[in-house]
Amino acid sequence: MxxxxxxxxxxxxxxxxxxxxxxxxMAIFAPLISPHDPVDIHIPDRFAPPLSGDYVLGxxxxxxxxxxxxxxxARVSLFVATSxxxxxxxxxGGIGVLSGYFGGWVDSIxxxxxxxxxxxxxxxxxxxxxxxxxxxxxxxxxxxxxxxSPLFARVSYSGAVAVREQLYVEASQAQGASPWRILVQxxxxxxxxxxxxxxxxxxxxxxxxxxxxxxxxxxxxxxTPTWGAMLTLSREYFYxxxxxxVWPGLAILVSVFAFNLFGDGLRDLFxxxxxxxxx
Amino acid sequence: xLRYALRRLxxxxxxxxxxxxxxxxxxxxxxxxxxxxxxxxxxxxxxxAYMRHELGLDRPVTVQFVDWVKGAIRGDLGxxxxxxxxxxxxxxxxIPATLQLAFGxxxxxxxIGLPFGFIAGLNKNTKIxxxxxxxxxxxxxxxxxxxxxLLLIFLGVKFKILPTGGYVPFREDPVQSLKxxxxxxxxxxxxxxxxxxxxxxxxxxxTMQEPFVAYARAKGLRKTTIxxxxxxxxxxxxxxxxxAMYSGHLLGGSLVVxxxxxxxxxxxxxxxxxxxxxxxxxxxxxxxYATLRLLLNLVADLAHAQLxxxxxxx
Amino acid sequence: xxxxxxxxxxxxxxxxxxxxxxxVDGVSFEIYPGEIVGLAGESGCGKSVTTQCILRILPVPxxxxxxxxxxxxxxxxxxxxxxxxxxxxxxxxxxxxxxxAALNPVIxxxxxxxxxxxxxxxxxxxxxxxxxxxxxxxxxIPKSEIRAKHxxxxxxxxxxxxxxxxxxxxxxxxxxxxxxxxxALDVTIQxxxxxLLKQARQKMGSSxxxxxxxxxxxxxxxxxxxxxxxxxxxxxxSVRDIYSNPLHPYTRGLMACIPPMEGERHCYLxxxxxxxxxxxxxxxxxxFEPRCAExxxxxxxxxxxxxxxxxxxxxxxx
Numbered sequence: 001m002x003x004x005x006x007x008x009x010x011x012x013x014x015x016x017x018x019x020x021x022x023x024x025x026m027a028i029f030a031p032l033i034s035p036h037d038p039v040d041i042h043i044p045d046r047f048a049p050p051l052s053g054d055y056v057l058g059x060x061x062x063x064x065x066x067x068x069x070x071x072x073x074a075r076v077s078l079f080v081a082t083s084x085x086x087x088x089x090x091x092x093g094g095i096g097v098l099s100g101y102f103g104g105w106v107d108s109i110x111x112x113x114x115x116x117x118x119x120x121x122x123x124x125x126x127x128x129x130x131x132x133x134x135x136x137x138x139x140x141x142x143x144x145x146x147x148x149s150p151l152f153a154r155v156s157y158s159g160a161v162a163v164r165e166q167l168y169v170e171a172s173q174a175q176g177a178s179p180w181r182i183l184v185q186x187x188x189x190x191x192x193x194x195x196x197x198x199x200x201x202x203x204x205x206x207x208x209x210x211x212x213x214x215x216x217x218x219x220x221x222x223x224t225p226t227w228g229a230m231l232t233l234s235r236e237y238f239y240x241x242x243x244x245x246v247w248p249g250l251a252i253l254v255s256v257f258a259f260n261l262f263g264d265g266l267r268d269l270f271x272x273x274x275x276x277x278x279x
Numbered sequence: 280x281l282r283y284a285l286r287r288l289x290x291x292x293x294x295x296x297x298x299x300x301x302x303x304x305x306x307x308x309x310x311x312x313x314x315x316x317x318x319x320x321x322x323x324x325x326x327x328a329y330m331r332h333e334l335g336l337d338r339p340v341t342v343q344f345v346d347w348v349k350g351a352i353r354g355d356l357g358x359x360x361x362x363x364x365x366x367x368x369x370x371x372x373x374i375p376a377t378l379q380l381a382f383g384x385x386x387x388x389x390x391i392g393l394p395f396g397f398i399a400g401l402n403k404n405t406k407i408x409x410x411x412x413x414x415x416x417x418x419x420x421x422x423x424x425x426x427x428x429l430l431l432i433f434l435g436v437k438f439k440i441l442p443t444g445g446y447v448p449f450r451e452d453p454v455q456s457l458k459x460x461x462x463x464x465x466x467x468x469x470x471x472x473x474x475x476x477x478x479x480x481x482x483x484x485x486t487m488q489e490p491f492v493a494y495a496r497a498k499g500l501r502k503t504t505i506x507x508x509x510x511x512x513x514x515x516x517x518x519x520x521x522x523a524m525y526s527g528h529l530l531g532g533s534l535v536v537x538x539x540x541x542x543x544x545x546x547x548x549x550x551x552x553x554x555x556x557x558x559x560x561x562x563x564x565x566x567x568y569a570t571l572r573l574l575l576n577l578v579a580d581l582a583h584a585q586l587x588x589x590x591x592x593x
Numbered sequence: 594x595x596x597x598x599x600x601x602x603x604x605x606x607x608x609x610x611x612x613x614x615x616x617v618d619g620v621s622f623e624i625y626p627g628e629i630v631g632l633a634g635e636s637g638c639g640k641s642v643t644t645q646c647i648l649r650i651l652p653v654p655x656x657x658x659x660x661x662x663x664x665x666x667x668x669x670x671x672x673x674x675x676x677x678x679x680x681x682x683x684x685x686x687x688x689x690x691x692x693x694a695a696l697n698p699v700i701x702x703x704x705x706x707x708x709x710x711x712x713x714x715x716x717x718x719x720x721x722x723x724x725x726x727x728x729x730x731x732x733x734i735p736k737s738e739i740r741a742k743h744x745x746x747x748x749x750x751x752x753x754x755x756x757x758x759x760x761x762x763x764x765x766x767x768x769x770x771x772x773x774x775x776x777a778l779d780v781t782i783q784x785x786x787x788x789l790l791k792q793a794r795q796k797m798g799s800s801x802x803x804x805x806x807x808x809x810x811x812x813x814x815x816x817x818x819x820x821x822x823x824x825x826x827x828x829x830x831s832v833r834d835i836y837s838n839p840l841h842p843y844t845r846g847l848m849a850c851i852p853p854m855e856g857e858r859h860c861y862l863x864x865x866x867x868x869x870x871x872x873x874x875x876x877x878x879x880x881f882e883p884r885c886a887e888x889x890x891x892x893x894x895x896x897x898x899x900x901x902x903x904x905x906x907x908x909x910x911x
Contacts, residue, residue, distance in 0.1 A: 116297040119569040123531030124549070131553040131561055132309050208422060212535050215424050216550055231425060238432050245432065249425030257420035264416065490694040497650050498760060499682030500712045508708070513699050588744045589698055 013265020019258035020200075027074040036065035038072040039223045047241040057247050060230070061237045066244070069225035070251050076226045077255065080137065081206030084144030088202070089195055092149030093156040100160030101187055111157060117150045126209060130218050137220050144209055148202055155198055159191040193270040200263030204256045211252045227252050283584055287577055294573065299351070302566050303344050306558045351566070366563050369548065374567070376446045377544035380467065380533055383460050385522075387468020388475055388529075393518070395472070396479025397511065403484055412480070418473030424535045427466040431539065434462065446543050463540040470532040471525060478521040482514040489513070516587040523579035526572050595666065596623035597800050598647070598685075598768055603660035605646050612873045616642040616655065618824040621899055624768065629794055629801040631811035631832070633847075634821035637869065640804045643821075644770050648685060649677050664767075683713040686761035690773040692753035696745035703729065703741025706760045713764050728759045732789055751782040758786070762793055769793060770802045775810060787814050808847060812836070817905070820844050823869055823880040826899060829907040840908040842885045879910070 026033060035056065042063030050058040050066075057066035099110045117125065129143030164187070213219035214228020222229065227248040234244035331337045338346075399411035434441050441462055448456060486492065487510060495505045537546030545564060552560035600622050607614040617639045624630050634640050645651045647662050649669065662669045669680065686709075689695045696705060707725035711718065722741070729737035732755040745753060754774060761769055771790060775783040791814055793799050805811055811818055811832070818835050820828040820843065828841040839845045870880055879885070882892040891911060899909045 112293075112297055113301070116294060116301050118527075119294060119298055119573050120565055121527040121531040121568055121572060123534060124565060124568055127534075127550070127553055128305065128561060128565060131556065131558075132305070204420065208420075211422055212424065215422075215535060216538055218550070218553065231422075231428060235428055235432070238436070242432070245425070245428050249422055249428070252422045252425065253417075253420055256422075257417060260416055260420050490689075490691065491697045493650065493652075494687075494689060494695040495697070495708075497648055497681055497687050498709045498712070499678050499680065499686075500708055501678065504708060504712060508700060508704075509697050513697060516699060587699055589746055 011265075012268055013262060016258060016260075016262030016265045019254075020262045023074060023255050023258055024078060026071060027078045030071045030075055034065075034068040034071045036068040038064060038068040038225045040064060047237070049241065050243055058241060058243060060244060061233065061240070064225075066230075066247055069230060070227070070247055073225045073227045073230065073248065073251065074255065076137075076220055076224060077207045077210050077252075080141055080144065080210045080220075081203045083141045084148060084206050085199055085202045087141065087145035088148035088152050089199055091145060092152030093191070093195055095149070096153035096156030097160045097187060097191060099153070100157040101164050103164075111153075114150045114153045114157075117146075118154075122147045123209060123212065126213065127216075127218060130213070135218055135221055140210065140213060140219060144206055147209075148206070151202070152195065152198065155194050156191050159194050160187050163187045163190045197263065197267045197270055200259055200266055204259035204263060207252065207256050207259065211248075284577070284581055287580060291573055291577070295570065298566065298569050299348055300344075302562050302569075303347055305562055305565070307340075309558070366560055369560075370545070370563060370567060373543060373545050373548055375448070376542060377533060377537070377546060379446075379456075379460065380463055380536065380542060380544055381529055383464030384467025384471065384529060384533065384536075387465050388471035389522075391468055392472035392475030393479055396476040396518075397483055397514075399476065400480040400483025400487070400514070401506075401510075403487075408480075411476070415473040415476045415480075418469060418476070421469065421473075423466050423470035423532060424539055426469060427462070427536060427539045430462055430466065463536045463542055466536050466539075467529065467532050471529055474525050474528070475518070475521070479514065479518050482517040483510060485517070486510050486513045512586075516583060519579055519583045519586060522582075523576040526575035526579070529575075530568055530572055594625055597626045597665060598624040598802075599661075599663040599666075600643070600647070601661045601663070603643065603646055603657070603662060605642055605651060605655055605657045607655040609654050614873055615824055615875055617646060618875065619899075620660070620821070620824070620826050622819050622826055622829055624800050624802060626767070626800055627794060627798050628817065629790070629803060629815045631815035631818040632802060632804045632821060633806060633808055633811055633818060635806055635869065638821045639824040640821055641772055644687065644772055644802075644804065647770065648681050648687065650681075679713060682709045682760075682766070683764045684766050685768045685770065686764065686766040688754075688758050688761045688769065688771040688774045690776050692750065692757045692777075693745060695757055696753060698745055700744075701742050702745055702748065702756045703737075705745075706741070706756060706763055709760045710763045724763060725759070728763045729756065732756075732759045732762065733785065734759070750778055751785065754778060754782075754786055755789070758789055758793075762797070762799075765797050766799055768800045768802060770804070772804045773806070774803075776805070776807070783810065790814060820847070823875065825880065825909060826907075827881070827909045829899075829905070831905060834904065834906050838906075840902065840906070841881075841910050842887050843881050846884075 045059050045063040048055050048059040055065050095110055099107045125147040126143035129146055130139050133139035211228035214226040215232045219228050220226050230248040395411050399408045402408050495509050534546040537544045549564040603617055603620045605617040620643055632640055646657055703725050707721040710724050711721040726738045726741050734740050734755050775786050790801050815832055817831050819826050822843050828844045839848050878894045879892040879897055882888045897909050897911050899907050901907050
């Protein structure tokens with residue numbers, strides 16, 4: 001819990017952390033906060049401008065309340081992003097650690113595959129997976145997981161290799177300790193900070209990616225509100241309601257910014273040297 | 280330099296081979312039967328079998344792979360799954376558009392990111408630095424397609440300053456070509472610029488701590504001399520390396536921009552093929568994009584070797 | 594004869610979050626035209642900081658808080674930044690210990706030498722380059738017109754140091770400050786570098802301030818020597834006097850540490866017991882007192898001033 005205290009003193013991390021917390025709470029308590037039902041259609045009320053009666057941010061092309069849709073949209077974005085990153089950290093990180101620690105031909109093959117995956121732009125990997133499995137939420141999450149795994153694999157790989165090389169000296173002395181124990185006790189704690197720092201940054205990327213997918217029409221399908229889909233629809237109906245494009249984009253910006261801020265703060269905590277260099 | 284380039288190209292070959300294998304097996308990862316899916320639920324068994332034979336999918340896997348690779352090397356990437364047209368000519372038509380967009384985006388990204396990064400780094404920990412660094416963080420968080428949408432609406436539709444989409448090859452009409460390129464390239468630029476700005480800033484800060492900078496001051500060199508010849512030149516080396524890192528981001532970002540601005544490049548082709556479930560085209564696109572990315576990495580590495588005399592042609 | 598450089602009671606402090614480090618706290622000396630003066634002392638005694646003060650390139654937490662530095666009578670501390678820039682490299686130049694670190698790896702060596710010339714004169718690049726090539730040849734870099742186009746990492750250690758010296762000589766400065774220029778080099782090259790410095794004095798009439806912790810090298814080329822300890826100058830004398838009649842207990846301790854060439858060899862080398870005081874908390878009295886074999890009661894509370902004992906010999910001791 002020393003970590004928490006350090007967190008509080010670092011302004012960057014604290015600000016980011018608070019913002020992230022707020023957004024997460026907003027997503028969790030969406031039904032309680034949101035003024036209307038996000039999928040409730042009121043055709044006569046369509047294209048209402050902001051601050052018209054009941055609708056704080058106005059309504060969309062079929063009369064749904066924009067504010068409610070924004071609030072609920074956070075659910076999709078956060079869920080997809082965090083699941084994908086968690087999956088990538090576990091799978092990618094796991095592969096990297098095992099590969100780095102045990103080496104041998106397993107290492108060569110696995111890391112070769114990682115290298116090849118690295119050559120394909122991340123976004124394309126995600127889209128390709130959606131191409132295979134269709135446009136459902138599990139497919140999207142899986143797609144992003146596959147797309148982000150290579151990075152986590154590489155990070156944990158180099159971490160594991162570094163530890164393994166240190167342990168060689170100790171290993172001959174600590175003979176008898178099974179390699180799995182060393183793995184859990186020594187390697188994982190070493191890698192943990194590296195992974196945590198990447199996690200928040202990648203959640204931010206994940207939110208952007210989910211929004212991009214939604215924007216392209218490849219994301220979660222309606223009627224579930226997602227920020228990307230809302231943005232792309234607003235393009236068509238811009239003449240009727242010029243403020244429509246503003247809100248979803250703003251929501252994306254704010255939430256991604258919050259996670260990035262938090263991630264920067266975390267990086268500051270875990271590796272202040274890197275921060276001093278400006279990264 | 281040429282030898283260095285050749286050596287790097289040769290090193291790329293195993294990667295390309297792995298890529299080919301991975302991309303080829305893409306189609307086999309699809310659950311269910313893609314052929315039946317393409318033909319629809321009312322297709323008869325004979326029709327499906329016939330289609331499968333037409334597409335060559337009934338042959339043994341290894342034969343398919345070898346043929347596909349042979350074809351790819353020759354430049355023939357096969358026939359579209361759904362459209363029954365040859366893929367390669369379509370690709371050849373669309374690649375220049377994407378390249379033009381990528382290049383334009385790079386110009387904007389570097390043009391915006393580099394100066395911001397330099398100024399921030401040179402004024403480390405001052406108000407300017409905090410302002411610029413926060414702006415960079417904001418830029419990172421910005422959905423570039425949102426900015427694109429807003430720009431499109433205001434500049435394109437409302438005030439009609441710039442065209443709302445489409446591509447004009449440079450050779451045909453340079454002015455129009457640039458007018459069409461301006462907005463989409465700018466949008467890609469602001470997507471990439473914050474990364475470049477951050478990296479530049481870090482590079483400048485690191486350079487400034489080097490002893491030779493203090494020594495340059497001790498020698499009594501003018502501030503501008505120190506700035507340009509010493510600091511910027513040294514920092515630039517590291518920045519070029521970074522460009523290689525973000526080539527993937529550049530290509531990925533261009534996908535959405537192509538959709539938004541109706542740019543007839545590889546990106547739109549790829550997204551269209553995903554929506555249509557045109558698997559062969561998807562495979563071809565992945566292959567091309569990955570190769571492009573590897574080539575961009577190579578170019579960045581070569582530029583780095585050119586700028587930094589310490590890089591020996593080992 | 595008027596001194597070329599006068600340093601009078603110079604004080605420079607570093608204001609860090611751990612406290613104030615009084616790196617230079619009462620340094621006074623004079624350097625006359627055309628002489629080679631040594632500045633000796635252990636690591637951390639403030640030798641390099643003194644140099645930074647003279648050139649006014651103190652790194653950020655540091656500030657000159659007292660005293661004066663005068664070049665030919667005019668105070669350097671009063672000069673504007675631009676005027677100071679002219680002095681640096683033009684009238685006072687510096688040669689550093691780690692030549693490779695001092696050279697920019699992405700610029701040719703010739704350019705880095707010519708740069709200095711161009712910064713202080715208004716000539717076209719071609720002329721500056723030619724001048725650089727000439728100076729590089731003079732300092733003993735063979736085929737300098739070709740070598741000047743090479744990069745720092747392609748040079749050997751000795752040649753790197755020569756390049757740095759070339760840059761220091763190109764504007765024919767009045768004073769060359771050499772800060773441990775030979776420490777990182779092997780012995781044969783050390784001799785060559787020392788000879789170069791002597792030649793600089795002969796051919797150009799420059800004075801040299803030779804900073805080192807190696808008393809042997811100082812003896813080889815210097816005429817006078819100053820000993821520094823804990824941020825203060827504790828003794829100034831001619832080299833002869835220092836060896837034959839060291840007055841300050843610290844100096845005497847240093848002399849005793851040198852293994853004698855003749856006479857008996859002791860079983861072990863005597864060392865000065867204890868270690869230098871913590872720069873954050875200098876004592877009120879003499880700073881050497883805790884380690885001084887001849888300390889008196891007075892030394893604990895009063896800090897002795899630097900006094901002349903005749904013949905150009907100064908000591909800070911009671």
